[in-house]
Amino acid sequence: MQRTLLIPLIVACALFMENMDATVIATSLPVLARDLGQDPLTLKLALTSYVVGLGVFIPISGWVADRFGARTVFRSAILVFLCGSLMCAVSSSLAAFVAARFLQGIGGAMMVPVGRIVIFRAVPRTELVKAISYLTIPSQLGPVIGPPLGGFITTYFHWRWIFLINVPISILGMYLASKYIENYRSDDVQPLDMKGFVLSAVGSTLLMLGLSMIDGELLASEWAFAMCVLGGLTLYVYLQHARREPFPLLDLRLLRIPTFRASVLGGSLFRIGLGAVPFLLPLALQVGFGMNAFHAGTITCASAFGAIFMKAIGTSVLRRYGFRSVLIWNAVLAGLALASYGLFTPTTPYLVMMVVVLLGGFFPSMQFTCLNTMAYADLDSADVSRATSLASVVQQISLGLGVTIGGLAVHFSSRLQGHSTIVAGDFWPAFIVIGLFSMASIPVTRRLPLNAGAALTGHKPVNA
Structure with a gap:
């Protein structure tokens, strides 16, 4: 029980920092864009550059962990992420900020995938679902704290201070990793x-x-x-x-495993939709509706409360209905929830927005729990590092594509409607697009057998 709880919580320090950083930046983008002399939509490059750093270096994260040891790489990744954060804090141009975000991406490329490898090797498979839940609960505190904290600092102080939050978290993460994580490494490292x-x-x-x-x-x-x-x-x-x-480097032969294929391919389509939300929603609330960063942040963080509530019932739902049914029906509900953001107007009551955004966090969180856990259902221990690298790079690139597609949807919506600047009416087509992307994962997950991942959930389908 100690390993099932303690190891995920240590890895969650890195996830917490990464998730909070992403939500803080998204909430602060309009003000940051103004200070850097850029259009708010142009700042999607700052989010994309981070994903590029991830996409370049995640593929070698498994090999590096096997070669030099998971603890060594995990601690070094946190340090690199911290250096990138400090560079963001002192940036004075778009080019410098994009470069700093790329450096953060290099650190993130090693933190999260290597952290998952540590969990898989330290926790028994029968406790894997529970361990993943422990991992994601603290990491969800980032989206809870990030938007209102980033909005508060941006509105009443200066956006540069938001990147200094990572300093104490990084120090804590490196200390805990040094004390409690074993330096797992492979005795038979394949050539790079x-x-x-x-x-x-x-x-x-x-x-x-x-x-x-x-x-x-x-x-x-x-x-x-x-x-x-x-x-x-x-x-x-x-x-x-x-x-x-x-x-x-990326072993596509692993996609022959049905549960892993559904997790990677179906998950990538779903994440394209969800990846746009942290970028689009704060932008719509601030640029479209005229809210300040703090008020926009208090609405955005409601999705994290929905995600945390889901963790309390996620295991029970999976045990009763199984991976296949949950992935199909939950994708429909998640897509509808995300698309419904397009119904917001400047006169929509604050409480209504909060409830809808809360649901927009609940259903995607259920999907992520299913996808992340199911990926390891039928893998051999020898394939874990390579599978983690492949799954992680596809996941992160999908999230980056979501930001790009969401930004392009707003851009072309504004042009088609003849607006010289972005207005509230330019956002609803983008939210419909991302909702449809989330539903596009259904054809992939429908091909799963009824008893897919039953060894992890204990679900016993009637017709299996």
Whole structure:
């Protein structure tokens, strides 16, 4: 019980810091954009650059942990994330801020995936669902505290102070990791696929940055489109390389496992929808409805309360209905909840917004618990590092695509409606788009057998 509780809570320090940082930044983007002399939609590049850092370095996180030890890598990742936070605090231009966010992404690329490896190796499989729940409860405090705290600091002090919050959390995380986490490492480390690393790094970077700038605000659309094409071609070359490589950086052969495939592919579609919310909702409330950052933050944080409430009943729901049924019906409810944000107007009562946003946190949190747990249901211990790297990079890139797609939806909605600046009416099409993306995961999860992941939940389907 000590390992089932203590290890997830230590890893949760990193998740708490990462989640709080993301929500704080999202709430502060309009004010930050003004201070940096940029359009608020342009600041999606600051969020995307973080995801690019993740996408480049997550693929080697498993190999690095096996080679140098999980504790060593986990502590070093927290330190790198802290350095990136301090750089954000002193940035005075968009380029400097984007570079600092990229450095944070490098730290995040090692923190979360390696933390999951630590949990999987330290906790018995029969306790894995419970351990994941322990992990996500403290990490959900970041979205609870982040939006109102970031909004309060931005409104009444200065946005630069929000990045200094990570200093005490980082110190605590490094201390606890040093004291309680064993330095797990593999005795049989596979050779690093350096060619695959270069191909995946160049391809994902060009594709993500090209998509972020395709609106023409920072770079001519033709050049951004060319970056997307070149990035896509590079990733295609990587796919061909991975089929021939005996130890590929991202082992796509793991997708042959039904539960892992549903978790990665279905989860990526769902996360595209949800990834846009921390960017779009504060932007709609502040730029569209004229709220200050603090008031917008108090509404945004309601989703975290819904997520925490779900954790209290998530295990019981899975035991009764099983992974397949929950993933299908919950995706419908989550998609409807996210799309309903588009019904908000400047006259919508504050309490109504709070309730709707709370539901918009409850259903996605249930989906994440299912997806993250089911990914490990049928994996062998030897495949954990490679599977974690593949799942994590797809998850994070999906969240980054959500920010990009959400921003582009608002941009084109504003153009089609003939608005010279962003107004409240430009946001509802974007929320519909992200709701549909969340529902798009259903065709993937419907292919799961009725008893998928039953060993983890104890669910006994009637017709299995």
